[in-house]
Amino acid sequence: MDRLKVCLLGPLHHVTRTTVLWLSEEFLITALQISALKSYSVLQALTAEANGWTTAVVSTDVLRAQEEWEAVDNIQPETGSQASSDQPGQLISFSEALQHFQTADLSSFKKRIQPTIRRTGLAALRHCLFGPPKLHQGLREERDLVLTIAQCGLDSRDPVHGRVLQTIYRKLTGSKFDCALHGDHWEDLGFQGANPATDLRGAGFLALLHLLYLVMDSKTLLMAQEILRLSRHHIQQFPFCLMSVNITRIAIQALREECLSRECNRQQKVIPVVNNFYAATFLHLAHIWRTQQKTISDSGFVLKDLEVLAKKSPRRLLKTLESYLAGVSKGQASLLGAQKCCGPQASHAKEVIFTGVCDPFPHSSEGTWMI
Numbered sequence: 001m002d003r004l005k006v007c008l009l010g011p012l013h014h015v016t017r018t019t020v021l022w023l024s025e026e027f028l029i030t031a032l033q034i035s036a037l038k039s040y041s042v043l044q045a046l047t048a049e050a051n052g053w054t055t056a057v058v059s060t061d062v063l064r065a066q067e068e069w070e071a072v073d074n075i076q077p078e079t080g081s082q083a084s085s086d087q088p089g090q091l092i093s094f095s096e097a098l099q100h101f102q103t104a105d106l107s108s109f110k111k112r113i114q115p116t117i118r119r120t121g122l123a124a125l126r127h128c129l130f131g132p133p134k135l136h137q138g139l140r141e142e143r144d145l146v147l148t149i150a151q152c153g154l155d156s157r158d159p160v161h162g163r164v165l166q167t168i169y170r171k172l173t174g175s176k177f178d179c180a181l182h183g184d185h186w187e188d189l190g191f192q193g194a195n196p197a198t199d200l201r202g203a204g205f206l207a208l209l210h211l212l213y214l215v216m217d218s219k220t221l222l223m224a225q226e227i228l229r230l231s232r233h234h235i236q237q238f239p240f241c242l243m244s245v246n247i248t249r250i251a252i253q254a255l256r257e258e259c260l261s262r263e264c265n266r267q268q269k270v271i272p273v274v275n276n277f278y279a280a281t282f283l284h285l286a287h288i289w290r291t292q293q294k295t296i297s298d299s300g301f302v303l304k305d306l307e308v309l310a311k312k313s314p315r316r317l318l319k320t321l322e323s324y325l326a327g328v329s330k331g332q333a334s335l336l337g338a339q340k341c342c343g344p345q346a347s348h349a350k351e352v353i354f355t356g357v358c359d360p361f362p363h364s365s366e367g368t369w370m371i
Contacts, residue, residue: 088178091170092163094213098271100160101149101205109151115144116256135261135270142270143255150206150252154197156181164208165196171215172228190231190240199241203248210248210278211241219328220279227286236289238296244282250307251278259311263318280321281310 135143155161166178172189179185182194191199200207214224231240251274254260264273285306288294294302310317 088170088176089163089166091167091216092160092212094209094216094275097160097164097209097212101152102145106145106148106152110144110148112151113144113147114256115140115147116258132258132261133265135258136265136268139264139268139270143264146206146255146271146274147252149209150204150248152205154200154205154208156197161205161208164205164212168208168211168215171221172224186241189228190238190242190244192239192242196241199245203245203252206252207245207248210251210275211244213275214244214279214282219325222328223279223283223324227282230286230290236293236295238289238299243285243299246303247278247282247285250281250303250310253307254311254314257311259314263314276318276321277310277314280314280317281306283321283324284309284317 154165162181165181169175169179169185169189170177184194186194186196193199196208211224214220228240230236231238231243254277255270255274260270260273260277263277264270267273285302288302288306
């Protein structure tokens with residue numbers, strides 16, 4: 001017996017707790033724990049398992065196998081569309097995610113956009129005489145990019161898309177580890193099902209970029225976490241992420257109707273204005289929801305009133321956001337105050353319907369769903 005061969009049966013990612021090792025052609029040792037191989041070394045584990053059998057020569061095959069085992073941190077079976085890892089991926093910033101879309105070929109999506117609302121007759125005359133100013137020519141490409149991103153869906157095969165989802169999940173939950181891209185954990189954050197891609201209708205990937213913007217700034221992250229706690233109130237619960245998607249839809253409509261043009265022209269920017277408008281609208285909704293004791297059955301009416309107010313007074317909402325964030329910096333601002341929102345975590349009951357701002361009201365008297 002002058003040679004030791006170590007063979008792994010099957011691909012590496014299928015090996016979980018045990019392996020099979022062949023000694024020459026006469027000995028078979030089974031059920032060797034991976035932890036034993038890692039804790040001692042291949043030879044020591046074999047020696048302990050073979051009741052005292054030792055070898056004086058360490059072959060190159062054994063050394064190579066030992067190096068491979070030591071390079072494996074942990075091997076887990078896949079449990080979903082993408083298994084989570086003990087080694088978390090790198091978080092992605094809003095600017096990095098935006099750059100991905102700025103450099104990607106989005107020509108097929110850009111063909112679908114309608115940058116402004118088409119008005120005819122008296123509506124066009126009224127808008128021309130009393131409506132907001134037109135967006136400056138130099139800002140229209142940036143506006144079109146925003147609307148184009150809203151046409152893009154979530155592609156789980158795109159690494160950047162996956163990193164955006166992972167970042168949102170980890171920042172909102174405080175988890176240090178990645179999660180599966182499909183799973184019930186997304187329902188805990190307020191999506192309707194296990195796949196977030198199905199809930200982006202009307203807002204596209206812009207809805208996820210807005211959530212990313214919200215969680216990647218330390219001040220707006222505190223705001224997002226407070227709204228998330230409010231959404232889990234045992235009486236006033238609502239699906240957090242679905243509500244966010246609807247706020248993004250309001251922002252898209254406000255941009256297309258040129259309600260944000262004056263502020264964009266003043267700042268000579270579009271994307272930061274849209275981001276802040278989204279955050280300010282979400283903040284106002286949370287304030288109304290808490291102070292007026294709204295529940296999920298009020299959601300459709302609240303969103304429609306919110307859309308009217310946001311389009312009419314965007315500057316007022318932006319000023320409120322500025323004041324709130326200034327208070328956060330001083331440790332003085334709080335949406336929830338002394339209100340207790342730590343009751344039983346609300347499950348987003350499927351018998352409740354939640355209507356979005358773009359959906360017709362249902363005739364059912366049981367309530368309204370968002371998307």
